[in-house]
Amino acid sequence: MKVASPTQLARLKDEFSRRNAGFKCTVSVCGGTGCLASGCQAVRDALVAELKTRELGDSVRLLVTGCHGFCQQGPLVLIRPGDILYCKVEPEWIPQIVADTVIGGKPIEEFLYWDSKAKSRIEKEKDIPFYTVQNKLLLGDNSRIDPTDIRDYIALGGYQALSKALHEMEPRAIIDEIAASGLRGRGGGGFPTGKKWASAVKAKGERKWVICNADEGDPGAFMDESILEGNPHLVVEGMIIGAFAVGAGSPGGGFVYVRNEYPLALARISEAIRQAREWGLLGDNILGSGFSFDIKINRGGGAFVCGESTALMASLEGKPGEPRAKYIHTVEHGYHNEPTVLNNVETWANVPGIVTHGAAKFRELGTEKSPGTKIFSLVGKVTNTGLVEIPMGMTLRELVEDVGGGVPEKKKFKAVQTGGPSGGCLPESLMDLPVDFDALTGAGSMMGSGGIIVMDQDTCMVDVARYFIRFLESESCGKCTPCREGLREMDRLLTRITDGAAEIDDLDNLEEIAHWMSGASLCALGTSAVNPVLSTLKYFRDEYMEHIADAGCPAGVCRELVRYHVIEENCTGCAACVKVCPTGAASGKLKEVHHIDTVLCIKCGECYRVCKFDAIGR
Amino acid sequence: MVEVVTDIDLRKVDQLIERSGADPEALIGMLQDIQRQWQYLPLPALKRVSERLGVPYNRVWAVATFYEAFTLEPRGRVHLMVCTGTACHVRGAQEVVRALEDELMIEAGHTTDDGELSIETAHCLGACAMGPVVMVDGIYHGHMTRTKVLDFLSEIRERREVKTQ
Numbered sequence: 001m002k003v004a005s006p007t008q009l010a011r012l013k014d015e016f017s018r019r020n021a022g023f024k025c026t027v028s029v030c031g032g033t034g035c036l037a038s039g040c041q042a043v044r045d046a047l048v049a050e051l052k053t054r055e056l057g058d059s060v061r062l063l064v065t066g067c068h069g070f071c072q073q074g075p076l077v078l079i080r081p082g083d084i085l086y087c088k089v090e091p092e093w094i095p096q097i098v099a100d101t102v103i104g105g106k107p108i109e110e111f112l113y114w115d116s117k118a119k120s121r122i123e124k125e126k127d128i129p130f131y132t133v134q135n136k137l138l139l140g141d142n143s144r145i146d147p148t149d150i151r152d153y154i155a156l157g158g159y160q161a162l163s164k165a166l167h168e169m170e171p172r173a174i175i176d177e178i179a180a181s182g183l184r185g186r187g188g189g190g191f192p193t194g195k196k197w198a199s200a201v202k203a204k205g206e207r208k209w210v211i212c213n214a215d216e217g218d219p220g221a222f223m224d225e226s227i228l229e230g231n232p233h234l235v236v237e238g239m240i241i242g243a244f245a246v247g248a249g250s251p252g253g254g255f256v257y258v259r260n261e262y263p264l265a266l267a268r269i270s271e272a273i274r275q276a277r278e279w280g281l282l283g284d285n286i287l288g289s290g291f292s293f294d295i296k297i298n299r300g301g302g303a304f305v306c307g308e309s310t311a312l313m314a315s316l317e318g319k320p321g322e323p324r325a326k327y328i329h330t331v332e333h334g335y336h337n338e339p340t341v342l343n344n345v346e347t348w349a350n351v352p353g354i355v356t357h358g359a360a361k362f363r364e365l366g367t368e369k370s371p372g373t374k375i376f377s378l379v380g381k382v383t384n385t386g387l388v389e390i391p392m393g394m395t396l397r398e399l400v401e402d403v404g405g406g407v408p409e410k411k412k413f414k415a416v417q418t419g420g421p422s423g424g425c426l427p428e429s430l431m432d433l434p435v436d437f438d439a440l441t442g443a444g445s446m447m448g449s450g451g452i453i454v455m456d457q458d459t460c461m462v463d464v465a466r467y468f469i470r471f472l473e474s475e476s477c478g479k480c481t482p483c484r485e486g487l488r489e490m491d492r493l494l495t496r497i498t499d500g501a502a503e504i505d506d507l508d509n510l511e512e513i514a515h516w517m518s519g520a521s522l523c524a525l526g527t528s529a530v531n532p533v534l535s536t537l538k539y540f541r542d543e544y545m546e547h548i549a550d551a552g553c554p555a556g557v558c559r560e561l562v563r564y565h566v567i568e569e570n571c572t573g574c575a576a577c578v579k580v581c582p583t584g585a586a587s588g589k590l591k592e593v594h595h596i597d598t599v600l601c602i603k604c605g606e607c608y609r610v611c612k613f614d615a616i617g618r
Numbered sequence: 619m620v621e622v623v624t625d626i627d628l629r630k631v632d633q634l635i636e637r638s639g640a641d642p643e644a645l646i647g648m649l650q651d652i653q654r655q656w657q658y659l660p661l662p663a664l665k666r667v668s669e670r671l672g673v674p675y676n677r678v679w680a681v682a683t684f685y686e687a688f689t690l691e692p693r694g695r696v697h698l699m700v701c702t703g704t705a706c707h708v709r710g711a712q713e714v715v716r717a718l719e720d721e722l723m724i725e726a727g728h729t730t731d732d733g734e735l736s737i738e739t740a741h742c743l744g745a746c747a748m749g750p751v752v753m754v755d756g757i758y759h760g761h762m763t764r765t766k767v768l769d770f771l772s773e774i775r776e777r778r779e780v781k782t783q
Contacts, residue, residue, distance in 0.1 A: 037745035037758035071747035219741035220704035260650050260687055261740070299647045301685025304741075318645035319677070320684035377746065379705035385747035417704070453704045467707050471741065477684070580765050582717075602720075604713055604764045 002280030005288045006163040009154070016155035023061040025102050028078040028143045032067025032226055033264065034386070035074035038088075040064075043075045046094035051102075060102055066142040066230015066268075067222075069387040070130055073113065078125055078143050085125040086111040117405075133402055135365055136389045137373050138349050142230035147268050150275040153233040159281055161352035165241045166289035174245040174355065175201065181359035182371040183351075187213055187344030188307065188419070188448045189524075190370075190437035196331055196341060200246040203332040203339035207252040210243045211335065211342045213312060214258040214265065217304035218420035219471065221451035223375040224345035226387055228258070228265035231349070232272035236295065238348035240286065241355055243293045246341050250284075254295040255335075257312055261302050270297055304421070304475035307449075308523045309334070309342050311477065322477045323523040344449065346375060367393035370436035380417075380453040383408045390435070397431040400454055411456040414555075415540070419448030421468040421475075422528035424535025425461060444535040446528070460557035461540040462547055466494040468532035476525060483526030486517040490533060497544060498558040500551040507537065507544060556618040559603045563618065568593050570615035577607035577616060630655060631666045642671045645681055649688060657693045686741075694729045694736030696774055699753040700762075703742030706749035710763070714750050715739060717764040721771060734778065 003009050020026075029035075029044050044064055051060055068076050073087035077097070084107045086097065093111055100106050112121040113128050122128050136142075145152040153159070165174055179194025200208060212235060216224040227235060239254050248254065256273075258266050273295050276282040284292045303321045306312045309330045311321040316335055334340025350372060354362050363371045370392040376399070379385050383405030390399060396416055400406065407413045415425040418435075424445030426433065433439050437447050455464065473487040493510050496502040514530035521527045537544060546552050553561040564585075566577075573591040580586075585601040588594030596607065596616075608616040634651040638644035645667070652663050659682050668675040682688050698718060702711045715726055718737050722730055729736035745751050748760025752767060759770060 033744040034747050037748055037751070037760060071745075074747070217741075219702070220746060221742065222744040222746070225744055262744075299650055301646050301650070301681075302687040302741075303685050315646065316643070318641075318643040318673075318681070320680050379746035379749070380708050385705075421704075451704065453708065455708055459708050464708070467704070475686075582764065582768070604717065605710070606764050609763060 001278075003159075003287060004280065006167055009159060009163050009287065012151075012154055013157060013160070016151045020061065020152070020155050024059040026061040026063060026080045026144075027102060028063040028065050028068075028080070030066075030068040030074060030076040030078075030143070031064040032071070032074075032229060032387075033222060034067065034071030035076060036264075038074040040075035040089075042091045043077065043089050043094065046091035047077075047098070050094050050098045054098060054103075056098070056102070063144075063146050065145060066147050067139070067226035067387055068143050069134075069136075069139060069226075069389075070128075070384065071386040072384050081105075082107070083124040083126060085113060085123075085128065087113045130384050130386065130388075130403055130405070133394070133398065134389050135373050135391050137353060137365070138227060138234065138346065138375060139230065139387070139389045141234075142226070145231055147230055147232055148271055150233060150272070150279055153231070157356070158233055158352075159237055161355040162237050162240055162281070163287055165244055165355050166287055166291055169355075171201070171245045171247065174241065177359050178245070178351065178354060181354045181362040182369070183347065183354060183362070184370060184437060185344060186346035186350070186374065186449065188422075188446065190447060193343060193347055196343070197242065197246050199329070199331045200248075200339050200341045205339045207336075207338050208246055208248040209252050209335045209338060209340040210239055210246065210248045210254045211312070211316070211340060212239055212254070212256045212348050213307070213342055213344045214256055214262075214269070215300035215302075215306050215312065216259060216262075216345075216449065217302065217307050217475075218449050218451050220379055220453055221377045221420060221449055223377055223387065223450050225259075225262050225265045226375075227345050227349050228262070228269045232269045233276065234349045234352060235269070235345055236272050236276050236282070238351035239295060240282065240293055241351050242341060242343070242348065244291055246339075248293065248341065250292040250294070252338070253293065255298050255316060256295060257298045257300050257306070257316060259302055260299045266297070266299065273297065303477075304472070305477045305523070305525050308525060311523070312342065313340065320477070322479045323525075325522060346450075365391040367434065367436050369438055374435070374447070374450055376435075376450045376452045378404050378452045378454070381407050381411065381456040381459065382454040392436045393434045395432050395434055396426065399435060399452065400431070404454065407454065407456045411458065413454070414457055414459055415455045415461065417445075417453040417455060417464065417532075418451070419446035419531070420451045421471045422446065422525070422531055423448050423451075424531040425455070425464060425539065426535070427539040430539075444538060445531060458555050458557070460498075460553050460555035461536045461543045462494060462497050462553075463555075463557045465532045465536045466491065466498060469494060469529070472525065472529045476529075480520075480522035480526060482517045482520040483522065483529065486513050486521070486526070487529060489513055494533070497547045498553070499560040500547065500558070502548045504548055506548070507541075511537065556605075556608070562603060563598060564596050564601055564603060564605070564607060565598075565617050566594050566596055567615045567617045570613045572613050572615070574613070576610045576612065580606040580610050582606065626656065626660050626662055628662065628666050631663045632670065635667060635670050640670060642673050645671065645673065645678065646685065649678075649682055653688060657697075658689045658691055661690070689727075689738075691727075691729060692733065693738075694734050696735050696754060696778065698735065698737050698771075699743070700726070700737065700739050701741075701743040701745070701749065701751040701753070702739040703746065703749075705742075705746035706751060709749045711750040713764050714752065714762045714767050717767050718771065721768060735774075
């Protein structure tokens, strides 16, 4: 059916929300990538079977949703009313969950979240420390929506912002509202969205385009994936509003450039676009306004450099993703040399909320220069791995310790890496820095798209710098010399350091190369590629020095520099190391001090990992 | 080594080209469809795409070799995808890759001579909570270590042997 007017949309909202409210109970199973990996499919199957056996199909609503965020505790099952959250759910628990909670309305103590700090169970999702400090403007509806059904989105007020924009606002007023909200690009650059849109309006061209960048290339980040998987219509609605504001309606149009490696996100956004078209929210004469617009999907090939706007547009045209110099902006000369607005998934997803509630409301969260919330993927050596949405301005410490639960296994915190491969590593002393665009850039890192990687005493900062440089080296398109050759040379120098073959001058050489690369590279991949090296040199120079002067790796990561050995006074002779050693290098009788033969040792570190008595040194 | 294969069904390639409207701009999507069909990009298919779209062969080649997602080498019947994203890296993914490389005597990105197994590294599979992660046939296997991944590999080999007998 086609929704022909705002009145009809409002009627449908009432109808669908009444329908959803009519269920006695809603069981929401997280179907995000993290929970899929930990086996939510079997949990869902068990639920389907149990609800069928008990003939509860009509009174209980079973939702398989997008990401709820708390990946560490997956598979997650959330039951409403009551907001009862079950963690690490096993399929065998389902009959009891259905009997006691779904039918009986009572929580089952032993399936609830265990708060290891407070030594108690927590019943409700909103009371769990991981969730209490979050403000889920964008991700909040993930647990309430079946992402494959447009009716769920409409029931929660979806497409009302579009209706308002098309019927009650002039394009200029929309852009003013976005500008007043202070929304900045969530893809990494932090460019003011309103300003970008205003330039697109001024740019001359018969056709204009809007593009959603969903080619999330940052290794260790899955924010955009989770929005597309969990609430794809939010992005579609944002794009239609944007297109109306900048004049990208027919004969122009929209594209979603999405990574092919995100099969679920790709399927969900494709289905959302299909349904929006079917319901008349995309296509000709949207909501009876006379505005026509459609969106095409374009599958990216997984190239980090396509985060660069000019490279992405080359890729859209079916070419290798090589950037060009940006003195001509894509907002004037983008796709097919025509005016193009490119925003990231999370940026588009913020648009409907700003249109509905106004710029002032949006500014209530976040800081003066970085208003609103930001989604982060909090990963690495942290207790609560997951996806979190926090107001900007929260400190790194709050993010890592309060939300993330700190570093596990009593290890010592060393650094937090933000901004993806082009970002930097920040030490303990900067943990009180607020998380916003400007503070992170000022400290030599950046916000990037929102990856936060926590590192502990067992992470070698030189190895991490080399890891990012190697990543960027393989992702550099090779078009300009400073980036292509600079990265290769940096890799060579860093490898000398991790091999223990470096000289002290190598550090100066690294800094000099960084200087030229940041000044002379064609695009941001090259200019920001120096951040991992410069930030680790700045904050962890001692660690570089230990590699060079003492030929040692304090974290015990660099293979050429470590020598595994038994610390005799700690060894209890338990033979755990002997059992895992793949080459027979670790040997010894039970209850006698063991020994590691350095000739046979391949330095795989298994003995160190399994030893419970700190009896392996390296 | 790029293996030259000649016996692919070009009609299938034509179908995939048609599905994208034979539009040169849809080249990347087309190559993705072709790779899904054969698990890699066979050279005759690339030639066919070039002819049908009127796009110079060197440009098809440029696109096929530029993007990470494409491979010109046939993958193994069992394809081991090791995540080397940042979160997995700091938790020791490198040792998992090394263990597989040593055991199979191939480098990541390649296939064993018998065409049975291949290893590939990926930059983030999105399951950071379980890292290091290895994915086989769309199923994630988490918290990998050298010992665990080698046990897992022998399991796979045993299962394959039972199947082929």
